[in-house]
Amino acid sequence: MQAPFISPLHTTVAATTPPTALLPLPRVLAAAVALVGMMASEGGEDHRLTRIASAIRVIPDFPKPGIMFQDITTLLLDPKAFRDTIDMFVERYRDQEITIIAGVEARGFIFGPPIALAIGAKFVPMRKPKKLPGEVISEEYSLEYGTDRMEMHVGAVQPGDRALVIDDLIATGGTLSAAIRLLGT
Numbered sequence: 105m106q107a108p109f110i111s112p113l114h115t116t117v118a119a120t121t122p123p124t125a126l127l128p129l130p131r132v133l134a135a136a137v138a139l140v141g142m143m144a145s146e147g148g149e150d151h152r153l154t155r156i157a158s159a160i161r162v163i164p165d166f167p168k169p170g171i172m173f174q175d176i177t178t179l180l181l182d183p184k185a186f187r188d189t190i191d192m193f194v195e196r197y198r199d200q201e202i203t204i205i206a207g208v209e210a211r212g213f214i215f216g217p218p219i220a221l222a223i224g225a226k227f228v229p230m231r232k233p234k235k236l237p238g239e240v241i242s243e244e245y246s247l248e249y250g251t252d253r254m255e256m257h258v259g260a261v262q263p264g265d266r267a268l269v270i271d272d273l274i275a276t277g278g279t280l281s282a283a284i285r286l287l288g289t
């Protein structure tokens with residue numbers, strides 16, 4: 105089994121300290137979702153994690169030297185591991201009054217919608233620049249290998265909404281932080 109990819113924000117941001125005080129409206133149950141972050145914080149307590157961890161392929165030096173790329177496309181080829189992944193998030197968040205799943209392009213678009221449907225929440229896409237047709241708000245952020253900008257439709261989130269951000273992993277945390285700032289805006 106590969107070594108779990110460390111996702112330091114998951115426990116502090118998503119699991120234990122929702123930064124609702126920082127972002128009063130809409131309330132953001134911050135959310136991090138890093139599949140592998142969950143593995144790192146929960147160890148081997150759930151037998152499903154072993155299969156999920158094994159299903160994620162690690163490709164060294166992609167897209168540039170020094171990056172250990174965590175490839176979730178191999179997880180998608182394993183229906184049981186994919187199902188277990190969705191189920192674990194649903195079990196964790198279904199009773200937390202979440203009204204919005206915010207999925208980060210592109211891999212948050214794979215995991216976010218099934219979780220949203222299962223918990224009865226709206227799905228809000230957080231997109232790369234110039235993809236959304238309506239009025240947008242945007243945030244720039246730094247990545248492990250570059251910079252990017254994220255956009256969200258104005259009005260997608262209403263006061264009182266409680267949002268969960270879904271993505272496949274956290275590396276620097278820049279993407280997740282940008283998503284939280286956007287939702288707070």
Ligand SMILES: O=P(O)(O)OC[C@H]1O[C@H](OP(=O)(O)OP(=O)(O)O)[C@H](O)[C@@H]1O
Nearest residue numbers: 209210211247248274275276277278279
């Ligand atoms: O914690 P961070 O350093 O911000 O990195 C994590 C982000 O990087 C990856 O997406 P990427 O920007 O590569 O876009 P993609 O999903 O479209 O490939 C990943 O899916 C996260 O969104």
Ligand SMILES: Nc1ncnc2[nH]cnc12
Nearest residue numbers: 171172173174175248275
């Ligand atoms: N190490 C990594 N693996 C997969 N996607 C990433 N995005 C940023 N860093 C990454």
